[in-house]
Amino acid sequence: MESQHEAIDLTVCEQEAIRIPGSVQPHGFLAAVREEDMAIVQVSDNTASFTGLAASALLGQPATVLIGAAPCLRLRDVLREEGNIAKPIHFDAVTLPGGGVMNLLVHQADGLLMLEFEPTASTLPGRSRHLASLISDFLSHLTDTDSVEAMSALAAREIKTLTGFGRVLVYRFDHEGHGHVIAEARNPAYHSYLHQRFPASDVPRQARDLYLANRVRLIPDAGYEPASLLPPRNPVTGEPTDLSFATLRSVSPVHKRYMQNMGTLASMSVSLVVQGKLWGLISCHNAEPAFVDFDARAVCEQLGQILALRIESREERDEYTYRLELRRILVSMLSALSQSTDFVTNMASVSHELLRFANASGAAICFEGKLSCFGLTPDAPQILDLVEWLSARSHNDLFHTDDLSGAYAPASEFKDCASGIMALPISQIHRHYLVWFRPEVIRTIDWAGNPHLKENVGDGIAAALTPRSSFATWRETVHGRSLPWRKSEIETALEFRTALLGIVLERAEQMAELAEGLGRANKELESFSYSVSHDLRAPLRHIAGFTDLLMEFEGSQLSERGLRFLRNIKDSARFAGKLVDDLLSFSQMGRAALRIDKVDMNELVTNALTKIANDDEGRVVNWKIASLPMIEGDPAFLQLALYNLLANAVKYTRTREVAEIEVSSESTNDEIIFHVRDNGVGFSMEYVHKLFGVFQRLHRMEDFEGTGIGLANVRRIVERHGGRVWAEGRPDEGAMFSFSIPVHLSVPEQSSTTHVKANSSR
Incomplete structure (x- = not known):
């Protein structure tokens, strides 16, 4: 027996060639025979202790020397009947040259017939x-x-x-x-x-x-002391x-x-x-x-x-029983999810089944920029960061782990509710995810010896490995792990994903069909508003014109009340005409094609200020115009948008002794943003959603004139450039209107080339 301090000649256990040790255990012996002539070509060196014949003397001898002629003939018959014998079979009990009887086991390997001899019966008591x-x-x-x-x-x-x-x-x-x-x-x-x-x-x-x-x-x-093979290599292959x-x-x-x-x-x-x-x-x-x-x-x-x-x-x-239950829950969920097009709301209605389906304590759906959580989950920012990490790693159909913090270090902060996750991407393009969470399950494991202890053999032989020497119970408490995910849960979740993708696709098709219908309705509405606006212009001008003539030629014969009525008719007709002109402009805004060119925004601001000069005559307006960049866009449309915003700023600072109006810009990698800030009457953010709608006004017409179409024109112009508009304000503290234009435009072609202009109104 080897001493505890003797070095064992081996490499790392995982690389040890245990299939080709070059030796056998000495309670029996081995002889390798060449099948064509049944000649012994390899033996273990302990043969003499069983047969009385030296191992070297047996090499080249026929197998009959060991097992006799009759058993050798029967062995040939077995080989013909069995064909390839890959695993040992019990051939027979044979009598050896020394007179002893041993069991003969036979199998084939590497072109040789392996004969193994071992004791015939167990010496242990009570054997049945x-x-x-x-x-x-x-x-x-x-x-x-x-x-x-x-x-x-x-x-x-x-x-x-x-x-x-x-x-x-x-x-x-x-x-x-x-x-x-x-x-x-x-x-x-x-x-x-x-x-x-x-x-x-x-x-x-x-x-x-x-x-x-x-x-x-x-x-x-x-x-035991191993019995080596002689010769050490297979004579047929030349290999061990x-x-x-x-x-x-x-x-x-x-x-x-x-x-x-x-x-x-x-x-x-x-x-x-x-x-x-x-x-x-x-x-x-x-x-x-x-x-x-x-x-x-x-x-x-x-x-x-x-x-x-x-x-x-x-x-x-x-597993079959568990799968049946999973499938029952799956069918129930899919039935509810297909009831309407509101995917997230439908998910909320089946939240209980959703958690049971994955045996989870919490779940989250990140869909179309919205995050919905059910049960016990991490905080919203933590989930969004996790989704960002998942999408960056492209886990294809599904990602699951019962040791999330081991793969994603920030998860250690919320391991109590999410030590394990199963995440389904429900879009090939967007970061849409359904994620289930499993909480930490603290486990106490009794090991037969410390599994983390690394021992070495002898003093100073640090490169050699040994088996561990202690099997005393070693208790370990495992943190940060959840229950593992079962194969059936993973496979059924993949089926669920396929069904969800079908529901999402159906929803997208319905939305596309709805958008197409809305598009047709919008075009019809634009055509109708264009026709109506165009046809109303002449009658309204006639009303205003004949009212002027009536006041000029017959005014001396009318009473003061009659003249007041005529003036009211004239003002109303002119306002109606202005409203019709603005409606016509708004209608044409969606029909006119964009003419994309390089645009100097400084020049557009200068042109707008020239037109506005008459409106701010007699007022003190402090203009602060920053240097603005060149952009790509339609110069006429952008001129109109800037004019509306600047005219708005002049109009709504009318109550200030000194109007402060500021124009500035900023840039990102994707877009260029412009701001128009004023110190006017402002507005409440409670109504900000109404600002850019048609006919939406936040102030009385008696205080500030306008038709309520100007800002709607601004939004349509910017959105047709692929940009966005927004505003911030506080009552009596001014307002800031902003819009962005993409650095690289991608706008569809339009059939019409008409260009229009319109006045602004908040």
Whole structure:
């Protein structure tokens, strides 16, 4: 046995070549035979202890030297009948040259026929002579159990009885690869590992691959000295001999030390494979050396296969039941979501089912610039930052984790309500997300030894690895993790996403159809308003003109009251004519094509001020005009928009002794913004939504004249350039009107080229 302070010659466990150790365990011996002539080409160097023949003397000899002529002929017949024998089969009990009897196991590998010789019968007491009946009893008892833990406990007891081992554990691997002991059968003197966990590093990746391929592994005595192969390389391939399926394959020195540190000298493992994956292991331990013969191992393997099938059936049944419930909730939600076009409102109506669907404590929908939250969620800014992070990483159809803070550090601030998330993007273009949140579940895990402890061999051999030396219970409290997401939850959520995309697409089509209808109605309305406005201009001018004539020629014969009536008729006709002109201008505004050119905004302001000069005659107006940039746009339309805004500023500062009017600009990467600020009467922000509507006025006509169309013209001009308009104000403290023009215009062509002008009114 190696000393604790002897260095083990190995590299990192994950890279260790455990399939080609170059040696076998010495409780038996191995001979590799060339099939075409049945000549022995490779043997283990312990052959003499079983046969009395030196290993080197056997090389090149026919296999009959070892097993005799008759067994050799029968072996050829088996090979012809079986074809390729990838895994060991029990051929027969054969008599060796020295007179001993051993079981012969046979399989093929790397172009050679592998003959393995091992003891014929177990020396352990109580071994059953009726292995078939044991399987039958196990099956009958298994039907009476329901849970995976109960089935595993039954298997542990049966295998302990069959093998005589002191302790049998059944543990399953979790999604991180850690082994969780779910059942145990043991003698009182043995330490219990029930409900404890073994870290994933205890079973390296290549060992798991081998457990998946070779379902049973026996080590009768961990204190053995390995028997080397002679020659060390396969004579056919020139490579190290692959012993993956050899029952005598020597194990890693690390694993031998691991067993010794655990107080185990004999061990056997049976793989539990569920749906083609290594679900877990049945691990048998004995404090003293112990051998289990092939027949008993075969029964253990069958018990493991039966248990795996029952586990698979149980898990499939549970999963099927859970999926049915998920689908029932899904159908209920989709039925409600399809009732109307208001997607977010519909989501709110099924918020309870939405949380049940994902077994979540909270959910959030980020859709069309709005955030709606249900249940226990992070704050709105935290959710928006999370959505920004999700969209930047393009997680395609779905992103899920039970350790959000491990992937997204800011999540540690809200781990109590969102340690796990499942996020569905519900748009291929926009940042529209449906996110479920699961809270932190603080768990206490009992490990069989500290899983984070890294040990080294000897003094000063820091590069070498060893198995851990302590299996004492080590308790760890895990924070920042939620319940893991089940496969069925993820798959059903993807179905939900597909359905949601269909609903959103249908909504978009309905909105597009509605927009098309509104577009047609707007065009018809514009045509109607243009026709009506055009046809009304002449009658209104006639009314005003004939009123002037009547007052001029017949005024001396009229009473003062009659003249007052005529003046009222004249004023009303002129106001109506002005209103008709503005309506005509507004109608033409949507029909006229834009003529895009380079525009000097300083020049447009100068032209507007020239026109306004007559209106502010006799007043003190302090103009503060900043240097304005060149932009792209329609000069005539932009001139009209600026004139309306500046005329508004002059009009609504009329009550001030000194009017302060300021024009400025600012730039971003995407747009150029212009501001017109005044110190006039202002307005209440409560009514800001009315400012840019047609015929909307926030002040009495007796105080400030106007038709209420000027600002509507400003908005239409700016929006046709792809920009936006807004305003800020306070009563009696002035106002600021702003509009933006994109740096790069993208405007549709129009058929008409008419240009118009209109006066402004707030």
